Amino acid sequence: MSQTMTSLQRILTALGQKPPDRVPFVLPVTMHAARQMGLSLREYFSKAEYVAEGQLRARDQFRHDAVVGFLYAPVEVEAWGGEVIFFDDGPPNSGEPFIRKPEDISHLQSPQIENCPSMMRTIEVLRLLKERIGDDALILGVVMSPFSLPVMQMGFDHYLQVMYECPHLFERLMQVNEAFCVDWANRQVAAGAMAIVYFDPVSSTTIIPREKYLQSGFLIAQRVIAQIKAPVVTHFASGRCLPILADVAQTGTVLVGVSVEEDLRALKSAAAGKVSLLGNLNAIEMRRWTPQQAEVAVKDCIARAAEGGGYILADNHGEIPYQVPEEVLMAISEAVHRWGNYPLDWVKGDAAPH
16 A cells, blocks of 8 residues: 555656556536535635635545636636626636637737736635645646637637638737737746646647647647646547647647547557546536446546556546536545555456446
8 A cells, every 4th residue: 555645746646657645636626615605606706715715625525636726717708808608507608709800810919917807816716725735735727728719719610710711810819829828827827826727629639630730739739838837737628639649748738638538548548658647537427427327437437547647537528517416526536535546456356347
C-alpha cells in the first residue's frame, strides 16, 4: 500500500506517469452548492465568497482532488460587452452574438479585464481558494481557447464562414483572441490557479478534420500554451480527440480531457508516454444513474486507463449538470476510494464491466 498523499501530490504523481496512492479524481460541480446554500444560480454566481465556499463544500463532501475557480463560460462574452442569459436549472449561456457580421472583426479590440465585474469576481474566487487550500489540492483556472471562443462571439455559422473563406479576418480574430486568452489565463495564475483548463471543443475531430486542426487550432494552442505561466489541461468538452491525440501532446499540454464517445483503453494506449488523460464518465447519462451504475462506470474507467498512472478520473464534459443527484456524485467518490487504490490488483483478477 502506497503512503497516503495530499490531493496535489496525488495528481502530480499521476501526471508524472507514475501510480500514486489512489486514482485521483475531479468532479467539476460548479452549481450544486447553490442549492445547498439556498441560493438561485444567479445569486450564487453574484459573489465570489459564495462560489469559493461552494467549491470548498464540494471538496469536503465528495473528497475529490481539485477545485475550480470558475463561474460560467460566458464570463468571457461579458468582457466584450456581450449578453449572458441565466437559467434556474443550468449554467448561464451566451446570448446574441456581439460580432454581428464578419467585417466587424476588423475593428475588434481586446477588452480590459479590470472593466469586467464577473472576471474580477473570478479572480477573487481563485484568491479565496488559494488562501483556504494552499498547496493541499489542485486549484484550476479556466479559459476558452482563442480558436473556440468565436462560437460565442459571432455564432457557429459566421465563424465557419470566416474560418474557411476569410483568412485575413480569421487571422485578425485569432490575434485579438490570443492576446486576451493569455492575459486572462495569467491573471488567474497570479491569483492562485495552479493549472489552466484550456477548453477547445472546435479543435475536436467531432467538429473539424485533423487536417484543418493542424492548420489552425493546433498552431494557436502551441502559441498560447507557451505563454501561459502554469501547466495547461486541454479539454474538448465531449468532443472526440483520438485521431489528434499525438498532435495535442505536442502543444505543450500536460493533460487532455477525453470524450465518452471514444474507447478509454484506446486513448490510454495512444497517450502512453506522451500526455496524461482526464475523463471520461458520461455526464449526461449520469443524471439517470443509480449509485450501482455509478460504481460500475467508475470501475470500468479505472480498469481501462488507470494502470501505471497517467490518468485522472472525471466526467467527459468538464462540468457536472445541475440535475445530477448528489447521491450519484457520492457513489462516484465512494467507488474511487474503494476501487482506485494502487496497486490495482483487482483489475488483473476481475474483468472490468463493459
